[in-house]
Amino acid sequence: MSSDGVELKRDTSDQVDYGGLSIVIPVYNEQGNIEPLIDEILNVLSASELEEYTPFxxxxxxxxxTDGSRRQLRELAERHDTVRALFLSRNFGQTAALAAGIDASTGDIIVTxxxxxQNDPNDIPRLLKKYKEGYDCVSGRRVNRQDPITKRLPSTIQTYLAKRTGPDIHDFGCTLKVYNADSLRDIDLYGEGHRYIPAKLYNKGYRITETEVNHRERKYGSSKYGAKRLMKGSLDLLFHAFWNRFSTRPLHLYGSIxxxxxxxxxxxxxxMLFTRLVLGNALEPHLxxxxxxxxxxLFGLQIFIFGVLAEILTRIYYQDQEPYRIQTIIE
Incomplete structure (x- = not known):
């Protein structure tokens, strides 16, 4: 939304060739799921209505x-020309794996x-159809979630908190999303930040929406999500909220406090001076x-000085880059 109330929208009037589609999938110990997932995706992408998104x-x-997923991925990459496999040197976390896949992708549109x-590949055409309306991010909203309460509760809490930092979507935790590739490369991913990509894009001025998607039971392997990742993700969310509101004006926060x-x-x-000088009370009872x-x-002065130093660092940080993003220039 621009300052004059006009909604910013990606220009698609002259867009015919999307320059390919990249489906980015982070993997950690999913040996039993990889091959059937590839078969499902290839069946979906072979449909005639998706021809405009080739190559993919x-x-x-x-x-x-550590469960043999790497060996399986290597074999499948050799078997399928459309499959590429990246192997991280160790376990860095889902956000890092997702960032690596995004950086290595070549398509103008990225599906994660x-x-x-548990994400259904049959929902990809629906997300792409919504994307063509001019959005930069179409987020999946899982209906009838097939997860235990130990996974749904942390996800619900994080979504509740994340909605206060960005777009009004109802499922930040759903990985199934469609992005404009350029928008993804305009943000930084670290920590557990992959859940807050829509919020990061929203605060950059990109257009976000959501659509309902199917959610399936896990058949193989075990979930890697729980209370520990909730805590890490919540800390990342706090920093994200601070950065979005005060990254260009930290003195407003620290100076106010x-x-x-x-x-x-x-x-x-x-x-105290009034009671001593005017009323004549002794200071001893008021030590x-x-x-x-x-x-x-002293603490107030320290916080204010810290805000000044943070302001100076911010000015240095933004010396070589602008604190805004221009979407379109019309001449």
């Missing part, structure tokens, strides 16, 4: 699997999905308050 490729990014076969703390300490100090006043004043 399947990019598997193996995140240090999980390797556990520092001013409030300093002001509280100053008011308490003024009250704890004196210590509190000193601590608040």
């Amino acid at each position: 490729e399947l990019v598997f990014a193996d995140d240090g699997s 999905m999980d390797a556990d076969r 520092g001013t409030v703390v300093f002001s509280v300490g100053g008011l308490l100090g003024i009250h 704890p308050r004196l210590l509190l006043v000193t601590a608040l004043v």
Whole structure:
């Protein structure tokens, strides 16, 4: 949405050839799922209504699997011309594997999905159809989720928190999404940040939407998601929220906090001076308050100074880049 209330939309009026489709799939110990998933995807992409998205490729990014997935991927890549396999040197996490796959992809459109076969490849045409309406990201919204409560609850909590940082979508945790490749390369991925890609894109000015997708039971392997990843993801979300709101103006945050703390300490100090100089009360009974006043004043000054230093670092960071993204120039 632009400042004058006009909704920004990707221009598709002259777009005929999409320059190929890349399906990026991070893998970690999914030996029993890889081959049937490839067969499903190839069957879907062979449909006549998807001819405009050729050539296509399947990019598997193996995140240090130990169950034989690497050997299987190597064999399948040799068997299928459209399959590419990347092998990370160790287990870096899903976000890193996804980023590696995105960086290695060649298509103008990128589809991301999980390797556990819970995402249904038959939903890809529906997502692509929605994408053609001019969106930069179409996020899948899982209906009738086939996950245990131990997986659904953390995901629900993260989605609830993430909605406060970006677009009004209802399932940040669904990996099945369609992206404009250029938009993905306009953001950084780290930590557990793959869940918040729509929020990152939204705050860059890209157009986001969602559509319902099918969700299936896991047949092979075990889930890697739980309370530990919820905690890591929540910390990444906190940083993401801070960065989106204050990355270009940290002094607004730290200066405000520092001013409030300093002001509280100053008011308490003024009250102490009033009781001593005007009312004639001794200071001895108020020594704890004196210590509190000193601590608040010094702490407020420290926070304010920290904000100034953060502002200086921000100016240095943005010296070689602009803190905005121009979508279109019309001349």
